[in-house]
Amino acid sequence: xxxxxxxxxxxxxxxxxxxxxxxxKGYKLFxxxxxxxxxxxxxxxKLDATILDVNLPDMDxxxxxxxxxxxxxxxxxxxxxxxxxxxxxxxxxxLGANFFLxxxxxxxxxxxxxxxxxxxxxxx
Numbered sequence: 001x002x003x004x005x006x007x008x009x010x011x012x013x014x015x016x017x018x019x020x021x022x023x024x025k026g027y028k029l030f031x032x033x034x035x036x037x038x039x040x041x042x043x044x045x046k047l048d049a050t051i052l053d054v055n056l057p058d059m060d061x062x063x064x065x066x067x068x069x070x071x072x073x074x075x076x077x078x079x080x081x082x083x084x085x086x087x088x089x090x091x092x093x094x095l096g097a098n099f100f101l102x103x104x105x106x107x108x109x110x111x112x113x114x115x116x117x118x119x120x121x122x123x124x
Contacts, residue, residue: 002028003118004045008038008064009053009080014105018051021107027114035059035067042068047075049117051110053103054081054088065095076117080105 005022009015010033019029030045032038035056042050050068054061065077079092082103089100099113 002026003048003114004028004030005114006030006032006038006041006045006047006050006068008032008035008051008056008061010034010055010057011053014053014103018105018107018110021110022114025111033057035061035064038064039067039071042071042075047072049076049078049114051078051080052097054079054092055083062091062095065092065097069096078110078113078117 005027007015007018007029015031015033019031022029030041032041035058052061052064056064061079065079068075077097078099078101079088079097080101080103081088085102092100098117101110
């Protein structure tokens with residue numbers, strides 16, 4: 001069965017790059033450029049994982065993660081950010097993210113993290 005992943009990033013190029021890469025790997029994707037759109041998708045779809053940028057125009061990725069976790073407490077999450085890597089990493093993991101990626105994202109590392117999540121049945 002095809003895994004459903006929500007990818008959230010306000011940068012169109014990053015969203016397109018990650019989207020094309022993960023689609024080529026067989027994942028079904030839901031893409032959002034705002035936190036509110038991400039939450040809307042999470043309410044409607046049964047997701048298998050989410051990949052969230054910390055810096056979004058309407059709400060930060062931490063708030064999005066908290067809201068999505070209220071809807072699905074065990075949904076695996078990968079956070080990413082180009083700013084304050086150590087602070088963002090710490091806060092992401094405190095909020096229950098499974099992994100944190102610095103931007104620009106290395107697609108091979110993203111793929112590895114998703115395989116870890118799905119092979120190990122990671123859920124927090």
